[in-house]
Amino acid sequence: MQASQVPAPLRERLGPDATSGLLDLLQDARDEWRSDVVSLCTERFERRLVEETSKLRVEMAQGFGQLRAEMAQESAQLRGEMAQGSAQIRAEMAHIREEMARGFSTERGELMKWMFLFWVGQVVAMAAIMSAMLRPLR
Numbered sequence: 046m047q048a049s050q051v052p053a054p055l056r057e058r059l060g061p062d063a064t065s066g067l068l069d070l071l072q073d074a075r076d077e078w079r080s081d082v083v084s085l086c087t088e089r090f091e092r093r094l095v096e097e098t099s100k101l102r103v104e105m106a107q108g109f110g111q112l113r114a115e116m117a118q119e120s121a122q123l124r125g126e127m128a129q130g131s132a133q134i135r136a137e138m139a140h141i142r143e144e145m146a147r148g149f150s151t152e153r154g155e156l157m158k159w160m161f162l163f164w165v166g167q168v169v170a171m172a173a174i175m176s177a178m179l180r181p182l183r
């Protein structure tokens with residue numbers, strides 16, 4: 046604030062030195078008030094930041110706990126399904142072993158018989174093609 050901003054009657058009554066001193070006093074009071082307001086706002090902001098950070102940490106801990114529980118549950122379920130699938134595969138392998146011991150008298154034996162006939166037919170067809178291709182070379 047400048048001396049020209051002080052009303053004229055007050056300036057005349059106080060004089061130039063007192064007016065300058067009054068302005069310095071007001072400036073110092075304003076600076077002190079400003080620093081008090083800034084520090085108060087900073088303290089409030091820091092307190093609020095700590096509160097919100099604490100809330101966020103609690104929420105994250107709860108979320109991670111739920112995630113861990115879900116993962117444990119899914120892992121247990123997956124292990125159960127894998128054990129069940131493994132048991133089914135073992136049962137099917139035992140069934141196949143029993144069929145093999147009986148001499149393929151079931152559907153699998155029929156399937157193997159037809160597969161063998163197909164393979165023989167393929168070998169004969171390939172041999173015929175090869176002999177037809179090699180005949181001109183002789």
